[in-house]
Amino acid sequence: MSLVNFTTREITCKIVYYGPGRSGKTTNLHYIYGRVPQERRGRMVSLATQTDRTLFFDFLPLDLGQISGFTTRFQLYTVPGQVYYNSTRKLVLQGADGVVFVADSQARQLDENIESLQNLQENLLGQGVDVRALPTILQYNKQDLPRELILAPADLDDALNFRSVPSHPGDALHGVGVFETLRGISELVLRRLAAGTPA
Amino acid sequence: MTTELNPRFTYDNFVVGQANRLAVTAGRTVAENPGSAYNPLFLYAASGLGKTHLLMAIGHGAKQLNPKLNVEYMTLDEFVEAFNAAVAQGQGDAFRRRFQGVDILLLDDVQFLTNRKEMQAELLRLTGALQTVGHQIVLTSDRPPAEIADLDERLIGRFSGGLVVDIGPPDYETRVAILRRKTEERGTTFQAGVLEVLASLNISNVRELLGGLNKLVAYQAVNESPLAPEEARQLLGVQAVGSGGGVGVVDSGRATAASQRGDEFAQFLSDVTTTVAKSVEAWRARVAEAIMRWEGEGYRTRRLEALLEEETPAAVDPAIAAFVADVEKLRELEAEVAAIDPQAAGDALFRDPGRLTEAEALAERVREGATPPPAPSPAFSLDGFASGPSNEVAVSAARALIKAPGKKYNPLVIVGKSGVGKTHLLHAIGNALGKRAKSVVACLSTPAFVDELISALEADRMTWWRARYRRVTALLLDDIHLLAGKDRTQEELFNLFNHLVDAERQLVFTSPVVPQALQGIESRIITRLEGGLVSELAEPDRDVRGTVLAKLIPAHRLEPDTALLDYLADRPVDSVRALTGLVQRVAEAAESRGVPANAGLAREVLEGRISRSSGQRRTAGLRTSGIVVSVAGGLRSREKVLWEWPDPNDRVIEEWG
Numbered sequence: 095m096s097l098v099n100f101t102t103r104e105i106t107c108k109i110v111y112y113g114p115g116r117s118g119k120t121t122n123l124h125y126i127y128g129r130v131p132q133e134r135r136g137r138m139v140s141l142a143t144q145t146d147r148t149l150f151f152d153f154l155p156l157d158l159g160q161i162s163g164f165t166t167r168f169q170l171y172t173v174p175g176q177v178y179y180n181s182t183r184k185l186v187l188q189g190a191d192g193v194v195f196v197a198d199s200q201a202r203q204l205d206e207n208i209e210s211l212q213n214l215q216e217n218l219l220g221q222g223v224d225v226r227a228l229p230t231i232l233q234y235n236k237q238d239l240p241r242e243l244i245l246a247p248a249d250l251d252d253a254l255n256f257r258s259v260p261s262h263p264g265d266a267l268h269g270v271g272v273f274e275t276l277r278g279i280s281e282l283v284l285r286r287l288a289a290g291t292p293a
Numbered sequence: 294m295t296t297e298l299n300p301r302f303t304y305d306n307f308v309v310g311q312a313n314r315l316a317v318t319a320g321r322t323v324a325e326n327p328g329s330a331y332n333p334l335f336l337y338a339a340s341g342l343g344k345t346h347l348l349m350a351i352g353h354g355a356k357q358l359n360p361k362l363n364v365e366y367m368t369l370d371e372f373v374e375a376f377n378a379a380v381a382q383g384q385g386d387a388f389r390r391r392f393q394g395v396d397i398l399l400l401d402d403v404q405f406l407t408n409r410k411e412m413q414a415e416l417l418r419l420t421g422a423l424q425t426v427g428h429q430i431v432l433t434s435d436r437p438p439a440e441i442a443d444l445d446e447r448l449i450g451r452f453s454g455g456l457v458v459d460i461g462p463p464d465y466e467t468r469v470a471i472l473r474r475k476t477e478e479r480g481t482t483f484q485a486g487v488l489e490v491l492a493s494l495n496i497s498n499v500r501e502l503l504g505g506l507n508k509l510v511a512y513q514a515v516n517e518s519p520l521a522p523e524e525a526r527q528l529l530g531v532q533a534v535g536s537g538g539g540v541g542v543v544d545s546g547r548a549t550a551a552s553q554r555g556d557e558f559a560q561f562l563s564d565v566t567t568t569v570a571k572s573v574e575a576w577r578a579r580v581a582e583a584i585m586r587w588e589g590e591g592y593r594t595r596r597l598e599a600l601l602e603e604e605t606p607a608a609v610d611p612a613i614a615a616f617v618a619d620v621e622k623l624r625e626l627e628a629e630v631a632a633i634d635p636q637a638a639g640d641a642l643f644r645d646p647g648r649l650t651e652a653e654a655l656a657e658r659v660r661e662g663a664t665p666p667p668a669p670s671p672a673f674s675l676d677g678f679a680s681g682p683s684n685e686v687a688v689s690a691a692r693a694l695i696k697a698p699g700k701k702y703n704p705l706v707i708v709g710k711s712g713v714g715k716t717h718l719l720h721a722i723g724n725a726l727g728k729r730a731k732s733v734v735a736c737l738s739t740p741a742f743v744d745e746l747i748s749a750l751e752a753d754r755m756t757w758w759r760a761r762y763r764r765v766t767a768l769l770l771d772d773i774h775l776l777a778g779k780d781r782t783q784e785e786l787f788n789l790f791n792h793l794v795d796a797e798r799q800l801v802f803t804s805p806v807v808p809q810a811l812q813g814i815e816s817r818i819i820t821r822l823e824g825g826l827v828s829e830l831a832e833p834d835r836d837v838r839g840t841v842l843a844k845l846i847p848a849h850r851l852e853p854d855t856a857l858l859d860y861l862a863d864r865p866v867d868s869v870r871a872l873t874g875l876v877q878r879v880a881e882a883a884e885s886r887g888v889p890a891n892a893g894l895a896r897e898v899l900e901g902r903i904s905r906s907s908g909q910r911r912t913a914g915l916r917t918s919g920i921v922v923s924v925a926g927g928l929r930s931r932e933k934v935l936w937e938w939p940d941p942n943d944r945v946i947e948e949w950g
Contacts, residue, residue, distance in 0.1 A: 277561050
């Protein structure tokens, strides 16, 4: 997928929300969906099980209209967090312009976070994507939980953010940090336009 | 009567957006190359879009690059007022003269020319005068020239003759940028989203936009807490929407909707908009500016335009750099070709970096086809020139000149009677100069020079002819007196002379008489000939005659005989050519009689003791190496016989001088 198409004057950003199961990726998208004016959003497609877990993926298209003469669209995807859906994750990850890694801040989920992060890197490498060059941002979700259950953002940074990418604490259920994260990743992705390089 | 340039109105604080980019780039080009890029530059825009700001910025920009420039800024009203005042005082001419010394005239609000016929005539005259001498004119108006009511057709043509650019209303992103810049200038800050609220309103006039900003600044100043976007909306709402008055704003729909929601999505949208504007437009702007610049300089920019259309312009900056490098190469080629053939240098290929290879091929063809001017005859050398007291000044001058051409004696005029060796010395100097590196020596007779010029005139190739001679490192003209009556050649020679002397290229002429005695030659040429060194070759002295004979005798297959040589050397002759004639006669007599040539035979032949053998009687035109012997026994160079002599006086000088 091309980030910017100068012939048709379109900018299309594919952003994938990645992370372990139940970390809050779909919640992020739901919150965004609720804040976008009706005419700007497409139908949110969500394939979920009865237990609210994403089996396949969520897809939320956002139409931002004409920006500097470019028809600008954002496509937000989530991947299923469960380990055994890796082929779906690979599929969704293809052609991503940016990745939001939604980590579960609960201390007991740390291993799952690390495992998922490693899985992300493996999948990107498998697709020949330079992990260092791909715009990535971390969101430490569920920071609203009692302190004794969660790790502080600084600790999570130590444990997960070894590439020193931007990170945001979040409470996706109540919308805290959701748009900050989206704005952060958008800026990283769009900044690549300056060099005239397609993603 | 002139308004000073407002120091605040510079490029530094002029926010560039899509709507005014062209105008700004054109303005910069004009400031960098006043009088040459777009003249006049005509900017038009509705009120409050930055015409005056840009106009003054052009003035500042030009001054910054060249502080000596005389830049005048005036509104049309000031111009009219000043003119009326000058006329009332009877100083109309002084007024006109004053403007003729202006390098860049910045005239604001020319739409007020409506119904001012006299001013229109005056402006027509003034702009004509300024343009003629290459001075820059920049005009602004609130409408294009053709829409200014009651404007003289000639002025419309004049105004439209350079570049007419409009400045459109700023788009949403530019409005945000303007507001941010102005907020910063005022040393105040607003909460995120406040300025965006103002920018999203339908205000396309920058002055009104700043009025809105003033309101926000004032409101925030009297309140303790910073203004929130919602409050800003309430504060501006009614009034600002009313004043917008339906002026088209590109993004108004989206922006207004977004600002009304005022939620996180609006903020997100605003951020994305700014980032996209910054990022996408940054590289596009670089390409567009490069296109503007090189188009302005007359180069084809298809290659850069293609970049804008490309789906994946992988490397924008290297592509621009490559384009610029190719333009540089074209410039070098063009300059090189211009020196050989100015007409070929005008070829469109030298203006299209996309066809560099073809341009190189053309340059190669021009190089190959560059006919060098006639060179000196290799038969003559300075070593073979017999010198003695009669010509030693001229010979030593020649040697000095060869060591430092163009520096010492320029021009050198070699004066002497026919046959004393002027042509030999001239060609000898030419050959010596031709041995220097990168030298191009033109050495030819004046008639040949005239002939070439006539051919060039016939073929309409005068620029080529001039270029051909202007690139010589030395010009040597034989028999300059034959220029008499050739007015056009004299004029061309005069210009060529000045060009070559200025460039320290050597000039050498020969003449039978001193320059002052030349007839039919313009005094401006004569004085220039006098200005160098005039050196005379006198009648050959005995040393010279001896040296010449030492070569002539074996050349005529005569036995070297000291008595013969002495006898001949002692004979009074007025030229080397006459001496050659003597040797020839002795040789012929010896041959016809079948006896060896000696002093006795020579005496017999030359002192009239025997007559010429009837069988050996020559007709006119018998040739000896390069020399024609006439029936009358007089000698002329073949060249001179072939040429139709223009003036009987010349003949007299040749034979009797």
